[in-house]
Amino acid sequence: MDIFKQLNKKNSAHRYCDEAPHEFAERMMMTVNASAVALGLSVGVETGLFKIITSLKEPKTSVEIADLAGLKERYVREWLAAMVVARVVDVDATNDTYSIPKERAPFLSEGPLNVVAFTKLVPMLCEGYDNVLACFRKDGPSGVPYSKYKRFHQFMDYMSNRMHTATLIPEVVPSVPGLSQILDTGVEALDIGCGSGRAVLLLAQRYPRSIFYGVDISDEAITHAKSEAKRLKLTNCNFLVHDATQLPKRWSDNFDFVMAFDCIHDMARPKSVLSEIHRVLSPGGTFAMLEINVHSHPSRNIGNPRATDGYVISLMHCMPVSLYFEEGEGLGTMWGKEHIMKSLEDEGFGDVTAKPSKDTFNLIFVSKKKSDS
Template sequence: MPNTDLPKAGKSKQAKPKTDMPNGMQQPDMQKVDALVGRLVGDLGASVSGVLVVLGDHLGLFRAMMDGRPRSSMELAETTGLTERNVREWLAAMAASDYITWHEASNKFAMTPEQALVFANEESPAFFGGAFEIVQSMWMDEPKVEEAFRTGRGLGWHEHSTCLFRGTERFFRPGYNSHLVTEWIPALKGMKEKLESGAEVADVGCGHGASTILMAQAFPKSHFHGFDYHGPSIERAKRAAKEAGVADRVTFSKASAKDFPAGDYDLVAMFDCLHDMGDPVGAGRHIRETMKKDGTWMIVEPFAHDGLKDNLNPVGRVYYGASTMICTPASMAQEVGLGLGAQAGEMKLRKVALDAGYHHFRRASETPFNMIFEVRN
């Protein structure tokens, strides 16, 4: 831990201690250094805790505590079939992070309903397990991103560790569960009615198919076609559709945003993926060719303001970090390599749509984490 304490002044006059600084640089304000170090201690603790969240998620520790009943480390170890000494240390670390609760009198640990909602209930709108898997991939793939910085060649989505694909689906699915059917689709002019009566829908960049399957479950008269260039994700999506009982109305195919087959679609949706594309304008032009004349392109993108100043906040911090490690290198690995980034903002997204030949661009809805745009001819 850096020691920034200044020596106390004695009776004799002493020169104020100085750190070795390059010529021309001001001496640091040590009180500000102390404050920064204090924040870094918190950030370091959060980084370490994130690893332990992934560990607890994978081992089923959070799920085993979901009922809220206080347990000793031995009881939890017996429930999960794990080694007590390791479980005991994990419990202490999670309690230090206030991710679980320690009851001093009984020396037992439990989860509050709020903690269970965030760490144990995968269907909850506040579930965070997937988010930490995405961060796990960033640490694992840092050497690849470092090389992308040096060469400028980018790093394709498919070149990342598998935990990124799994984490992305688990991170975004709770938000889609909460908003897609009840808020976002009704916000698109006439779209809810079309889907209820029977429509053709393309979900481009569908990943593991969470958004596609959710729409299929909500609108049984419509047909849905999921496309993604990442083959393993398409295979996972196919299995998920069978498990959800919608495989008769959902197809998943390997294709990119610029070559997926035309289908006279009423709706083409892109969920949190347009900014990852090397040529989003080209993708938009292709979408125009695949839709009906009165079709709608729904773009769901990470929430962002247009100016950097307004994005320097906790949400922007997360998105800029993910964009540095994942989104921007992915775009730069493709043709054109526009590199919109996860904090593109409405003005840049509007320009993409207009450059692709559309005449109607409207922000239809938003959440603290997403912006939803309606784009039409």
Template structure:
């Protein structure tokens, strides 16, 4: 029993150290410090790092203390006795923005941002059971656009879309089809697809007016005539409407688990698909039973993101509150309930976080 108590005490020390390390890494990522040290590719003094980053020396010095103690950055004492700091290339491979779809550094911002946005409201939710509206997460939604950019820019057009339906989808996109990106947020994926396939027509749908303003500005900036954005609630599309049977292909990137009425949203997608149209639902790779996620390498992280954001926004107005970890089994059942007659579940190239649920109407 004494050994168990000591082991758990050691674990608590790790929790406190790694939680603190994550906060400091999030700040360093936002400030561009990992990118700067990665580009320098040598051991540098604190003054050299601050000069390149144009940041306060005292703050950077303290940050370097965290990084050295956390074994993220190496401290090398020069012949002059002055400390120098080095970010190994293998660390830059996952922390710097150049890592693209393999960038884990970007995720260090997620928990600190959610804490700043919503910690008190989530605590109140424990007492009341109330959800939290999207409007309470403005900084977090900007981060999600940044994350989407990091994930999609290298993977979506070059890797994911060519893998769909054994390449037949890309052939159709080049010929020209109607595509809907549901839950498009600020339109990162929608705009990338519209840019890559100018003969196809793209419609981004989201419930957030503010996010759609950003998406429309992006379309204007890129001069994309083949894309438009509409503010709609996906659940409201399940009955016959002006979009019924309009789209050849629909995508939903990590969007369904945030819906207040996810089954109705899936029924809405089924309604606006053409006969034999295809739907790609990209969502978290998890099991529906907590027990099945015990060995998930990022289980605590993903459940925490869900607790702080995905579940509360899904509880608004008495919603389902699925949460991010709703899991494969429940997802498959709901897709079948929504009317999809063939559902294939597969891993996604270069994306260990998500599964691809490929469905036919």
């Protein structure tokens, strides 16, 4: 069962043009309730309570669950009450015991169907709430610095670990024609906006003959990446703190493969980054980038299950962190496939294609540097 494809199918038919006023009011109230539930779900993820309850052989009391999780019973009991009325956790009122039906467990515990992991995004976005509000004012700041989002790198490492572990080698690499073969032979490859280096680390282990580089502007992320490479005893990967708009001059025409996963839209000057990527690619080299699967105009995104959270994530994080920098473009998460295709072509990339990821939530854009560039 592919939950994401089911969501796409269900939401594509959802339109609210003909709803009555009371139906609109009801939908707004449901949205408010869903927002509260999202916070509760995030607590369940971060405390490990979902992991504990989905692994139970039989229903347990709040005291027993709290003991298993090493948490305070009163807080666990209140959280359980919230999850019961949200119809996430079941309760036996006679015995005061709690459980999660096995049919729900895959969506609440680690694995490919785990959808509640995304709720960790909510508290991260809330860290910048007051700062973003201030940006709305005409006399307010232009944007919000990354430093206001203390949870950002932890969240991104968690999500990229899940995504890359599940899809990078079995799905993304095969989607780029000839990539596995050249990596097996031995080339130099570069990851732009590598974060904590998860993609580079996985590729370096799978393709020991190739040399991989990862660049990011975050000292914290690069320090973590280097530590992981040392722990894994990898000698074919290198991590650098570097501005992607000014990559080393010696890298011109150097890399046979460059990748950028879910990050170009965050950049202050994405056009300059794409230009630099084009410069450091070897003639005939391949650039692969992953971005959210949406259109460039909101009217074409109605019904897309990723559109609402995509625009809010953009508003609360991706756009303001870009606008914080001088001359930041504030591109936003939802720049969309039409804008992306044109941007790649404008920077001189050829043979541009876009292929949906297996879950259809993202698009993998593959392009080439022309041999005569």
